[in-house]
Amino acid sequence: MQFSKSTDYALHALLHLCLSDHGNNIGIKELSATLGVSESYLSKIMSKLRQDGIVRAVPGMNGGYELARSAEQITFLDVIQVIEGRQHLFECSNSKSQQHRLLVETETAEQECPQCIIEAVMDGAEQHLHQYLQEHTIQSVLDEAFKRCDHEANKK
Amino acid sequence: MQFSKSTDYALHALLHLCLSDHGNNIGIKELSATLGVSESYLSKIMSKLRQDGIVRAVPGMNGGYELARSAEQITFLDVIQVIEGRQHLFECSNSKSQQHRLLVETETAEQECPQCIIEAVMDGAEQHLHQYLQEHTIQSVLDEAFKRCDHEANKK
DNA sequence: ATCAATATGGATCTATGATATCCATAATAA
DNA sequence: TTATTATGGATATCATAGATCCATATTGAT
Ligand code: SF4
Ligand code: SF4
Numbered sequence: 001m002q003f004s005k006s007t008d009y010a011l012h013a014l015l016h017l018c019l020s021d022h023g024n025n026i027g028i029k030e031l032s033a034t035l036g037v038s039e040s041y042l043s044k045i046m047s048k049l050r051q052d053g054i055v056r057a058v059p060g061m062n063g064g065y066e067l068a069r070s071a072e073q074i075t076f077l078d079v080i081q082v083i084e085g086r087q088h089l090f091e092c093s094n095s096k097s098q099q100h101r102l103l104v105e106t107e108t109a110e111q112e113c114p115q116c117i118i119e120a121v122m123d124g125a126e127q128h129l130h131q132y133l134q135e136h137t138i139q140s141v142l143d144e145a146f147k148r149c150d151h152e153a154n155k156k
Numbered sequence: 157m158q159f160s161k162s163t164d165y166a167l168h169a170l171l172h173l174c175l176s177d178h179g180n181n182i183g184i185k186e187l188s189a190t191l192g193v194s195e196s197y198l199s200k201i202m203s204k205l206r207q208d209g210i211v212r213a214v215p216g217m218n219g220g221y222e223l224a225r226s227a228e229q230i231t232f233l234d235v236i237q238v239i240e241g242r243q244h245l246f247e248c249s250n251s252k253s254q255q256h257r258l259l260v261e262t263e264t265a266e267q268e269c270p271q272c273i274i275e276a277v278m279d280g281a282e283q284h285l286h287q288y289l290q291e292h293t294i295q296s297v298l299d300e301a302f303k304r305c306d307h308e309a310n311k312k
Numbered sequence: 313a314t315c316a317a318t319a320t321g322g323a324t325c326t327a328t329g330a331t332a333t334c335c336a337t338a339a340t341a342a
Numbered sequence: 343t344t345a346t347t348a349t350g351g352a353t354a355t356c357a358t359a360g361a362t363c364c365a366t367a368t369t370g371a372t
Contacts, residue, residue: 216369
């Protein structure tokens with residue numbers, strides 16, 4: 001269970017949009033050269049980011065990409081969900097098994113079946129993970145970088 | 157990004173070992189029938205669980221599987237790591253890129269390069285996830301099931 | 313000692329998804 | 343009009359998950 005390379009690329013692409021923010025758009029050529037990923041592949045990723053409203057894109061001369069909102073408003077969770085999708089971390093695949101009947105029998109209330117206990121644990125894990133990822137933004141990474149930089153400067 | 161079906165199977169297999177604990181070993185046939193998974197496939201999973209010391213196995217007549225330690229001592233994290241492996245959630249794949257040099261330049265201390273900032277965020281996420289999964293054991297699922305059962309009984 | 317039952321591990325097959333490339337098309341600014 | 347750039351479909355390649363089969367080893371029962 002790992003995040004895909006695409007997530008890696010997406011994060012770095014967004015960071016580059018922040019760092020080289022000279023008002024203009026950044027073309028796929030520059031992004032591709034900076035990240036060391038092919039233009040074709042990276043453009044798919046950028047396109048996804050655009051569809052989800054993370055970046056804006058304009059075609060044509062001097063076109064390219066720019067952030068659609070400020071770096072404080074782009075969380076790690078946003079980026080990850082665009083690339084990895086929004087499926088649950090755990091989705092039961094054997095609810096027709098004999099096991100399931102036994103487990104659910106324990107809790108087979110009158111009406112609405114409450115959430116399965118295993119799924120409850122797993123969904124809890126997912127919520128914790130999401131909450132953490134939501135508290136960390138692209139901006140927070142930049143801030144941390146500057147902080148480290150200052151720290152180094154002070155030591156000299 | 158999702159847990160594999162094998163993780164699902166492993167958890168249910170362990171639950172079955174707990175629930176039908178009549179002192180004897182449980183054979184792969186019974187497990188297979190209960191979970192609705194082929195014997196061949198499930199036996200691979202059980203074998204992994206054995207290699208990591210989660211269950212014991214004895215071949216021969218009346219052989220089968222049993223828990224190698226109590227259900228309180230088997231955490232979700234244990235099971236998940238056996239099946240999914242122990243790779244990090246995030247492993248950078250472009251540390252040779254131009255981008256990397258720019259990001260690390262900011263923090264390029266004298267000696268030991270501190271952890272990359274992106275990896276720091278991701279590893280933090282991983283730690284949170286692991287901590288949660290470590291606090292939930294097979295036994296805690298059983299307890300929750302009994303609690304629900306009692307609650308239903310009281311309502312009647 | 314023999315036999316039946318059971319787990320183990322290697323080999324292999326298939327399905328699925330991640331990674332990656334190419335190209336035709338549309339949109340935009342100069 | 344033209345050069346430039348993003349877009350999306352089609353397709354190819356590769357790795358991994360999911361699954362099956364079989365030869366072998368181990369054990370208890372006879
Ligand atoms: S008990 Fe929960 S996880 Fe297990 S089969 Fe039923 S729904 Fe799925
Ligand atoms: S900055 Fe971190 S995540 Fe990015 S390329 Fe360097 S090591 Fe990898």
